[in-house]
Amino acid sequence: MAENLEQSLLCTEITNVVDEENGMIVEKTPISQMGFPLESEEMIRGMMDKEKQHLPSDDYIKRLRSKDLDLNVRRREALNWIWKACEEHQFGPFCICLSGNYLDRFLSVHDFPNIDKAWTVQLLAVACLSLAAKVEETEVPSLIDLQVGDPQFVFEAKSVQRMELLVLNRLEWRLRVITPCSYITYFLRKMSKCDQKPSNTLISRSLQVIASKTQAGIDFLEFRPSEVAAAVALSVSGELHTVHFDNSPLFSLLQKQLGIELQGNASYGDD
Structure with missing residues (x-):
């Protein structure tokens, strides 16, 4: 964890790299770079102006607090698993925050037909963590090895890849977000x-x-x-x-x- 934090403090240039395993282009600059170099008043003000674009939809919290009990329960289970998996892989805090951001943003704009089934949101959690790790971490395990932390289900790589593409499309490929x-x-x-x-x-x-x-x-x-x-x-x-x-x-x-x-x-x- 400490090593990940130390690496996150390093400043690198923005590059787009092709992920050969999943066949997609991913921005590889760690999200942490958005916070540490940008300390001028003007740049911080610009981030504050844009941060709402990187949040779940306005009615999301109302849904979680009202009738969507299944959504609330599944969300909590997914976040708990993400936390455990990040601990076992020694992923840094940025990766945890990104995974949660992707999860909430996706759930706020996409209606799961089988939200009451535990495997659907578990698959989403794996996909969100995988995407966050590719953006933030320097070393990312395979999709099978990623699934640690006592998950209820273990998914094939192809299933996770399909969910990743669905998440990317619903998030309009916005992975570099303000947290x-x-x-x-x-x-x-x-x-x-x-x-x-x-x-x-x-x-x-x-x-x-x-x-x-x-x-x-x-x-x-x-x-x-x-x-x-x-x-x-x-x-x-x-x-x-x-x-x-x-x-x-x-x-x-x-x-x-x-x-x-x-x-x-x-x-x-x-x-």
């Missing part, structure tokens, strides 16, 4: 009195918290990625008593969006 991970160093830096690059400890801890929120239930979906990142940065910085609110317009905007929770913790680090 809370994309913002984390920016907000950690803004909460530092020295406005300096955050320590690896702060970054690693923050990413772990963000990844854990994929299992925290549907309430997590109410907030935009920038809001989640700001709240996590606040919490983690508060643990080490290093919080100092920056006076930049962007940070003031996030304070207003998060409301009283952020204001109520403004005294961290002043004691």
Whole structure:
């Protein structure tokens, strides 16, 4: 996990590579690159303007909270398996967040005729994890070997590949998405009195918290990625008593969006 995080901090150029096994073009720049180099006010503001394009449909959380009990249950099972599989393969937090993003976005725009059958969403989970690993990780196991973590079903590679193509089409091939991970160093830096690059400890801890929120239930979906990142940065910085609110317009905007929770913790680090 630590090695994956360290590799994610490296800056590389964007390249498109043909995945020979699955016969498709995948953008191979790690999603983490969106967060760490982009720390100017202008670029962060641009990300905040675009982040809603990378979220599930507006009615998704309402469906999860109302009559779609089967959808809610299957979603939770799928996310739990993704978490276990990422732990066994030592995939980083970015991969977990991407997998969850793909899963929720797909479920929000695609009606499964057999959502009550466990195997359908399990197959989707495998496909989402496979796509996320190809985007983010440097080493990706075969589709058969990917299926660890005590899955209820194990699928042939061809079945997973067909689901991958369905996911890609429904997501309009948007795999490079903005997640809370994309913002984390920016907000950690803004909460530092020295406005300096955050320590690896702060970054690693923050990413772990963000990844854990994929299992925290549907309430997590109410907030935009920038809001989640700001709240996590606040919490983690508060643990080490290093919080100092920056006076930049962007940070003031996030304070207003998060409301009283952020204001109520403004005294961290002043004691």
